Amino acid sequence: MKPLATIGKPIAHDSAALHVSGAATYVDDIPEIEGTLHVVPGFARDGAKGTIIKCDLSAVRAAPGVVCVLMPGDIPARNDCSPAAGDDPILAKGEIAFHGQVIFAVVGETREAARRAARLAVIEIEKQKPVVTVQDALASPVPDLLKPYAFTSKRIAAALKSAPHRVKGSLKIGGQEQFYLEGQVAYAVPQEKGGMLVHSSTQHPTEIQHCVAAMLGVDDAKVTCECRRMGGGFGGKESQAAQWAALAALAAHVTGRPAKCRLDRDDDMMLTGKRHDFEAAFDVGFAKDLRVAGMSADLFARCGYSADLSDAICDRAMFHADNAYFYPEYHIGTRRLKTNTVSNTAFRGFGGPQGVLFAEAMMQAAAITLGCDALSLRKKNLYTRARNETPYGQKIGEHVLAEIVATLEKTSAYQRRRKEIAAFNARNRILKKGLALVPVKFGISFTFTQMNQAGALVHVYGDGSVHLNHGGTEMGQGLYLKVAQVVAETFGIDVGHVAITATRTDKVPNTSPTAASSGTDLNGMAAQRAALAIKERMAELAAKKLGVRKTALVFAGGKVSAGGKSLSFAELATACKAARISLSSTGYYATPGIHWDRPSGKGHPFFYFANGASCSEVLIDTLTGEMKVTRVDILQDVGLSLNSAIDIGQIEGGFVQGMGWLTTEELVFDAEGRLRTHAPSTYKIPCASDVPEDFRVALFASKGNKVDSIYRSKAVGEPPLLLPISVWCAVVDAVASLKPGVVPQLDAPATPEAIMRAVKSMGGP
Numbered sequence: 189m190k191p192l193a194t195i196g197k198p199i200a201h202d203s204a205a206l207h208v209s210g211a212a213t214y215v216d217d218i219p220e221i222e223g224t225l226h227v228v229p230g231f232a233r234d235g236a237k238g239t240i241i242k243c244d245l246s247a248v249r250a251a252p253g254v255v256c257v258l259m260p261g262d263i264p265a266r267n268d269c270s271p272a273a274g275d276d277p278i279l280a281k282g283e284i285a286f287h288g289q290v291i292f293a294v295v296g297e298t299r300e301a302a303r304r305a306a307r308l309a310v311i312e313i314e315k316q317k318p319v320v321t322v323q324d325a326l327a328s329p330v331p332d333l334l335k336p337y338a339f340t341s342k343r344i345a346a347a348l349k350s351a352p353h354r355v356k357g358s359l360k361i362g363g364q365e366q367f368y369l370e371g372q373v374a375y376a377v378p379q380e381k382g383g384m385l386v387h388s389s390t391q392h393p394t395e396i397q398h399c400v401a402a403m404l405g406v407d408d409a410k411v412t413c414e415c416r417r418m419g420g421g422f423g424g425k426e427s428q429a430a431q432w433a434a435l436a437a438l439a440a441h442v443t444g445r446p447a448k449c450r451l452d453r454d455d456d457m458m459l460t461g462k463r464h465d466f467e468a469a470f471d472v473g474f475a476k477d478l479r480v481a482g483m484s485a486d487l488f489a490r491c492g493y494s495a496d497l498s499d500a501i502c503d504r505a506m507f508h509a510d511n512a513y514f515y516p517e518y519h520i521g522t523r524r525l526k527t528n529t530v531s532n533t534a535f536r537g538f539g540g541p542q543g544v545l546f547a548e549a550m551m552q553a554a555a556i557t558l559g560c561d562a563l564s565l566r567k568k569n570l571y572t573r574a575r576n577e578t579p580y581g582q583k584i585g586e587h588v589l590a591e592i593v594a595t596l597e598k599t600s601a602y603q604r605r606r607k608e609i610a611a612f613n614a615r616n617r618i619l620k621k622g623l624a625l626v627p628v629k630f631g632i633s634f635t636f637t638q639m640n641q642a643g644a645l646v647h648v649y650g651d652g653s654v655h656l657n658h659g660g661t662e663m664g665q666g667l668y669l670k671v672a673q674v675v676a677e678t679f680g681i682d683v684g685h686v687a688i689t690a691t692r693t694d695k696v697p698n699t700s701p702t703a704a705s706s707g708t709d710l711n712g713m714a715a716q717r718a719a720l721a722i723k724e725r726m727a728e729l730a731a732k733k734l735g736v737r738k739t740a741l742v743f744a745g746g747k748v749s750a751g752g753k754s755l756s757f758a759e760l761a762t763a764c765k766a767a768r769i770s771l772s773s774t775g776y777y778a779t780p781g782i783h784w785d786r787p788s789g790k791g792h793p794f795f796y797f798a799n800g801a802s803c804s805e806v807l808i809d810t811l812t813g814e815m816k817v818t819r820v821d822i823l824q825d826v827g828l829s830l831n832s833a834i835d836i837g838q839i840e841g842g843f844v845q846g847m848g849w850l851t852t853e854e855l856v857f858d859a860e861g862r863l864r865t866h867a868p869s870t871y872k873i874p875c876a877s878d879v880p881e882d883f884r885v886a887l888f889a890s891k892g893n894k895v896d897s898i899y900r901s902k903a904v905g906e907p908p909l910l911l912p913i914s915v916w917c918a919v920v921d922a923v924a925s926l927k928p929g930v931v932p933q934l935d936a937p938a939t940p941e942a943i944m945r946a947v948k949s950m951g952g953p
């Protein structure tokens with residue numbers, strides 16, 4: 189095999205220079221067409237649940253700069269922007285189910301005019317008491333939003349009963365706001381004959397196309413959605429970019445003028461869904477050798493008022509409640525609770541982080557109760573070749589975690605620091621240190637099997653340059669570059685000759701969202717197949733021209749060569765054109781070998797697992813609850829990396845984002861169901877100064893993904909978000925030093941207040 193020229197190289201993000209100089213074009217940077225209007229959603233300022241008894245919009249309509257006000261009756265066909273269930277009205281009619289639900293939309297000559305006008309609405313809600321928290325929902329007679337679901341083995345009760353050691357506990361796991369830097373935005377431009385072009389900041393252009401077409405009552409083929417890039421999506425634009433695109437398109441349809449809908453940041457935070465918060469309870473039995481004999485868990489998720497993606501998210505939480513551990517007997521139950529809060533949605537990890545945090549909180553509590561080192565307990569319970577079946581029937585086919593953990597244990601000097609920290613804690617009454625080394629296993633594939641497909645479109649021009657398009661979207665994660673590297677490698681040309689182009693539903697149709705970390709796996713394969721189809725045709729002609737066997741040809745270094753003879757790739761492209769050979773192809777890929785039978789709870793939903801581990805050290809002040817992450821070591825398995833610069837960037841960014849989830853980002857809803865933390869002033873996302881001072885990120889020396897993924901690489905988008913679970917566990921470890929054998933009651937996020945509560949639960953410093 190020829191050595192790889194482009195794959196594996198730490199090439200900078202194709203838009204890096206544009207990002208830092210402000211020259212990258214986001215939807216709001218597209219030059220506005222003359223006559224562009226602006227749409228601002230309107231909602232009741234008071235009330236979360238109830239009937240709309242008054243909706244007087246006369247002052248809104250009369251306000252300067254207002255062109256019209258959109259109401260449900262303006263929608264020509266379907267008033268819905270849900271991904272599947274049909275329970276998310278674009279404009280609510282008759283009643284509202286959460287504070288911030290959109291009732292009308294103002295269309296103005298400027299955004300400012302429309303924003304001012306929206307505030308003039310007089311809306312009255314006949315208020316009913318909202319169901320806000322998980323506890324409210326459990327106590328309320330309101331039925332669950334979705335059916336409960338569980339993986340339960342037959343002998344779980346007996347296994348728990350006969351276990352020599354038993355540990356029980358519970359914890360609250362907070363939600364998280366995506367806080368993409370570019371908020372939700374869409375720009376709709378009417379086309380000839382009732383067509384509509386929608387520029388949308390979306391992870392799912394096909395869903396935008398479909399939602400807008402269904403709303404207007406036109407064929408999908410009449411609507412095109414384009415997305416060049418997002419300034420972050422993080423799951424928040426998988427399903428919930430649709431409402432804003434629909435409102436822009438509705439305004440464009442009603443007025444015949446281009447219309448843009450760009451949410452104000454506070455509105456964005458109130459009106460769009462977040463990571464699901466959970467409450468979890470466990471009852472786990474250990475055998476004499478400290479291996480789990482049986483594990484029983486119940487997870488309660490706050491889903492909000494509508495289904496959105498909650499079923500798949502709660503399922504993924506269940507798929508990850510084992511993290512990396514073998515449970516011979518198990519019960520993993522979930523309830524999907526309906527609350528009068530915004531519909532929670534996808535967020536990096538998609539329920540997986542909540543499942544793994546649960547498992548690790550349990551391991552941490554068990555280690556304290558059993559009086560053993562948490563790392564040794566974790567190592568003892570890892571999946572092995574003999575103990576390798578997950579609660580959902582998939583067998584673990586690749587066992588690298590033991591090696592990853594052992595390597596990190598050495599490189600992070602875990603054992604030495606464990607002793608040093610014990611000595612430090614013995615010396616210091618107020619300041620306490622904690623340390624935790626935690627493995628992470630994350631399943632790669634959409635668990636809804638049919639979503640695991642992708643398409644691409646590749647053209648080679650007569651000058652040898654290449655146009656690349658595929659169904660994946662770019663949100664900063666480097667997908668476009670990775671797929672371009674695949675195409676450049678296939679043709680043996682420099683990646684600079686591969687033009688990366690915006691995702692458009694009229695180029696590649698019927699796409700899945702870019703999500704589940706599978707963007708590169710799916711689109712990389714589809715693009716490779718498109719490029720290979722063209723390469724095959726080009727090779728036929730090259731073989732003839734050079735008088736060599738086709739199989740002897742090598743495409744590399746911008747040349748096509750065999751037996752000492754060569755042609756430049758550009759010359760060959762020119763020759764193909766002259767010889768009337770097609771230089772364009774689509775490519776299609778569907779992940780092989782995966783299946784999932786939800787009714788029986790058994791199958792092989794994941795193509796493979798991404799693995800990693802992290803070791804975090806923290807310092808806490810038991811008088812104030814302040815916490816500092818003093819050192820982090822990470823070892824992540826990305827298979828054979830396609831681009832180590834991008835991969836390390838994803839690991840660093842994912843880790844810090846996950847640290848935010850677990851340490852500072854706290855969503856506060858009041859009893860009236862209003863989100864009180866709807867701006868960065870009250871909702872603390874990490875900033876540069878929150879990055880751990882001593883941050884050591886390494887890629888595992890992999891021999892390559894065991895399954896046939898693109899160049900044997902592994903997905904990297906979501907898994908690193910779970911790594912800072914070691915930070916949270918280290919905080920527990922630090923607090924636990926206050927009283928041997930007692931488990932601190934720490935909830936997530938471990939804010940200073942939560943740490944103080946945990947310290948108090950131990951009787952103080």
Ligand code: MTE
Nearest residue numbers: 420421422536663664703704705706707905
């Ligand atoms: N990285 C950046 N910079 N911005 C993002 O919005 N989203 C994450 C992750 N990394 C995100 C990101 C999420 S939620 C997913 S599912 C993956 O990227 C999606 O992209 P991929 O499948 O190409 O990895």
Ligand code: HPA
Nearest residue numbers: 500538634635636703704
């Ligand atoms: N992950 C991310 N997004 C999804 C999934 C999933 O498993 N299923 C549906 N949307």
Ligand code: MOS
Nearest residue numbers: 423535536703704
């Ligand atoms: Mo990512 S939460 O799957 O968009």
